[in-house]
Amino acid sequence: MSLDFYTIDDFEIEDKTVLVRVDINSPVDPNTGLLLDDTRIKLHAGTIKELSDKGAKTVVLAHQSRPGKKDFTTLEQHAEALSNILNHEVRYVDDIFGSNARNAISLMQKGDVILLENVRFYSEEILKREPELQAETHMVQKLAPLVDYFINDAFAAAHRSQASLVGFAFKVPSGAGRVMEKELKALYNAVNNVKKPCVYVLGGVKVDDSIMVMENTLENGSADYVLTTGLVANIFLLGAGIDIGSYNSEFVKKKGYWDYVKKAEELLKKFDGKIKIPVDLALFIDEKRVECDVSQLPNEPIYDIGTETIKQYAEIIRSAETLFANGPAGVFEMEDFNIGTEDLLNAIASSPGFSIIGGGHLAAAANQMGLSGISHISSGGGASINLLAGEKLPVVEVLREVASR
Structure with missing residues (x-):
């Protein structure tokens, strides 16, 4: 099935700065604060590796939990886990769009990967607003001029209209990452070709x-x-x-x-x-x-x-x-x-039959069982169920809108 928005294949990314939004929100032990599972980090590692291997300067944006939760923490451990999975250094920057983050981006070389701080440490990220308004937030205004492309790979958060998810597409050429692409192809195929x-x-x-x-x-x-x-x-x-x-x-x-x-x-x-x-x-x-x-x-x-x-x-x-x-x-x-x-x-x-497992607990159970006969195990329960319910996903609509321009 052809998708009506851009993907990584549509961009010449060698020696370009690429901002990629992923969803590596992971279980954290409430007592020790340590990561309990790296499934989502492994999932997005393929997109990040492809960008790095193609010579991009890859800047990763992500969130972990939300304010008030016990697992609301920094992304330092995530950077370490991602480094181990990629067998490539992923530098953690404890800043989102301040001078430290901007300096780190400006000093990057071909193939470098950095992970900026938890975007939900920034209060405007939590606000639900129209995508056009999210494009005017401080985060987007500060980071957009430093990057050549924006790749959205965070399918699991595609049902949310938040600054880091929908704002950048109005400022820089944007497309879907491999996880986003794979998820949407599988789900739209199932919805449009129901047997x-x-x-x-x-x-x-x-x-x-x-x-x-x-x-x-x-x-x-x-x-x-x-x-x-x-x-x-x-x-x-x-x-x-x-x-x-x-x-x-x-x-x-x-x-x-x-x-x-x-x-x-x-x-x-x-x-x-x-x-x-x-x-x-x-x-x-x-x-x-x-x-x-x-x-x-x-x-x-x-x-x-x-x-x-x-x-x-x-x-x-x-x-x-x-x-x-x-x-x-x-x-x-x-x-x-x-x-x-x-x-x-x-x-x-x-x-x-063709089978899809929504994300969340059922996907975790299916993965633990190591089942091989399931056609597609989704990474995003909320996003997939919204799509199947006939709801429009803000992230997908924005990618379509900017591609149509």
């Missing part, structure tokens, strides 16, 4: 996102079935009039999703038979996994879908020609309650 039957497996705790995707895909006829798991399933069980116990109902309220129960009821009626809900569940009772039919649920925490539900869902999954899955089926971090998540992932991997 039937098409099945969505939606779980996890981001209920609003799942309902948005569900409504869009069922309304436009692209989805034949939606299989619900996780907190999404609990809300649809409530919508179907099933008592899931006060403990689980209170959890739904605590998460701020109680208003979605009515929406779930409406969707179940409107798309009768297309939205599947669990027939049994696994509960956490006396430190153990105990499975119960949904008609006989005690007031205990729901931690996973049950064996009969897994069997029914797996049968539908294996008959699908197109599959999209997002969100785990339960508390997959606990050994007794990872069964639903892992069994459904195995079913997806063994299905002959």
Whole structure:
């Protein structure tokens, strides 16, 4: 599929200064402050290596977490990890667009790579504004004159209209990096060439996102079935009039999703038979996994879908020609309650259909399992689910707009 914006292939980058925005936001141990996983750093290393190998002076912009979170920290460790992965020095600069950062950029030689400080240390980065306004922020105004090209590789953040993501495209020639390019090709191909039957497996705790995707895909006829798991399933069980116990109902309220129960009821009626809900569940009772039919649920925490539900869902999954899955089926971090998540992932991997796993926890679980039968594992849950819900991604729209000029 041809994309209507520029990529690295469209630019002569040798001896040019290239600003590349990546998403290397990584898990950090809250006690030691050490990086726990370098998956995203490895993911973007290919784009950075290609730029460096082609003789570019590569300036990397990235974020880590957000203000107020325990893992909101500098990018010093990220630079060290990236250096090790590339086997090439990546110099960390503890500045974003001040004199230290600008001097470091001006002194770069061909093939050099530097990583500037966490862009979310800059308060204007967090503000949500129209892309044209983001182009007028201090960061963009200070850095844009120093670079020849801007490459956006941060697909996982493509649904955000923030300064470092959308501002530079209005000031310098801009295109997509390899991660962005690969993600969009896979997702647009799946959306525009849906083979039937098409099945969505939606779980996890981001209920609003799942309902948005569900409504869009069922309304436009692209989805034949939606299989619900996780907190999404609990809300649809409530919508179907099933008592899931006060403990689980209170959890739904605590998460701020109680208003979605009515929406779930409406969707179940409107798309009768297309939205599947669990027939049994696994509960956490006396430190153990105990499975119960949904008609006989005690007031205990729901931690996973049950064996009969897994069997029914797996049968539908294996008959699908197109599959999209997002969100785990339960508390997959606990050994007794990872069964639903892992069994459904195995079913997806063994299905002959084209399959996409959204980012986040489900992608992490799929990667840990080392599954080889999944067509595409996305790096961005939020971005991919927004795209599938028919939402426009600000980063992609900006890349298209500047290319059309």
